[in-house]
Amino acid sequence: MLAAPVAALSLTLTLAACGGATAPSTEPAAPASGGGSSEWTPVTIEHALGTTTIETQPERVATVDFANQEVPLALGIVPVGMSKMTWGDDDGDGVQPWTEDKLTELGAETPVLFDETDGYDFEAVAGTEPDVILAGYSGMTAEDYATLSEIAPVVAYPETPWATAWRDTITINSAALGMAEEGEQLVADVEQSIATAVGKHPELEGANGMFMTHVDPTDLSEINFYTAADTRSQFFDDLGMQTAPSVVEASGDSGSYSGSLSTERADELSDVDVIVTYGGDELIDALKGDPVLSQLPAVANDAIVNLDGSQPIGTAANPTVLSTPYLIEDYTALLADAVAGNEAG
Known part of the structure; x- marks a missing residue:
């Protein structure tokens, strides 16, 4: 879509x-x-x-x-x-x-x-x-x-x-x-x-995504994310997915590209099927080790797409005219694997 x-x-x-x-x-x-x-x-x-x-x-x-x-x-x-x-x-x-x-x-x-x-x-x-x-x-x-x-x-x-x-x-x-x-x-x-790549992964249709970013693995009291106004979140729509309704609500109407949510309210993110992040293995390990955040379905089911910013794939979530045709096959495959993990969980 x-x-x-x-x-x-x-x-x-x-x-x-x-x-x-x-x-x-x-x-x-x-x-x-x-x-x-x-x-x-x-x-x-x-x-x-x-x-x-x-x-x-x-x-x-x-x-x-x-x-x-x-x-x-x-x-x-x-x-x-x-x-x-x-x-x-x-x-x-x-x-x-x-x-x-x-x-x-x-x-x-x-x-x-x-x-x-x-x-x-x-x-x-x-x-x-x-x-x-x-x-x-x-x-x-x-x-x-x-x-x-x-x-x-x-x-x-x-x-x-x-x-x-x-x-x-x-x-x-x-x-x-x-x-x-x-x-x-x-x-x-x-x-x-985009349409060609998405057509190979019908499982993406309707999945709820969240882009978690700028999270300190040593202090998980706040969950930082790109809001529904950010291009990375908007890109979910191109892929047949959508920004999770909980993230849309937490984004507010300021138009800012980033937002945060207290971990005390983490249960509000239970509708997130897939988390995309730049955080690396350190962040993923921290999420899995946290007594609250580890209960999020996307974390519990390993439905996390970790984009390495030092490699070309690190830019895949931020679509551009030359990079998207170059990276879209790999990005949609990673998202599809994460959705499959969530569904299996």
Whole structure:
């Protein structure tokens, strides 16, 4: 079961002063950087931090934060700079394998990598001399946005930090490049890869999932989780599953991507069929050893999917345009095994 069509973004395509109300040019940009079309219709995008207008066709595209670089790459545009990936990078070079594959396909060298360990490297971003900075999926502050905007027009997240749905990430970043129609096709292609993988695991249909994260194995007084607003939880819907009703209720209506629940209320999570986590074996052992949490059906039945963040599979729960086709078969297989464990229990 695929999720509903792309959520409506606060996004308007504005024409140049002359001419009528036609859509922006969708001619492919040159693979080496980002320009190529002789015609360009200015694009105006409203997002959570303001309104950004790209007056001229971007020739030099920079991206910050997780996975935004994948959209221009999927469109055949090589960024001049992008975030160094420390998550899902199996060889320590700062570039995830699906990105490496795409760069090879395009015959391109690795772009400048921005080290964002301690926040944005504004100097490095400025050094790439970008015409636009893509950050449709991000968590930047208003101050960050203002500083980056002094370098180039910035496309920030549409509503909530770190909660841009994968379809909307593709849509808003593609629109900023004047390639909205191509972006729609990218969404359709990813949806097809998901449908193919999910079709092999009908047991996923209707299973209740929870993404448990940032839990201290030495202090299990709080259960931390990604809320129903987070992309990882939303991805359950694409897979035929759903975020457990108890997690939806505990998420509240703040729109925040993370939440917590006192372990004293753990019995409320009895409807969780599968737990997904980055916690590793230490966390799983701690859950099994806890007198309260060990009674949760998902824990008691070993229905836990442990994603290793040092390996590519660590990113599987956070869907993106290039990583999802690369990882979806493995991720759905892990989820199906967990569902089977829960049903056996």
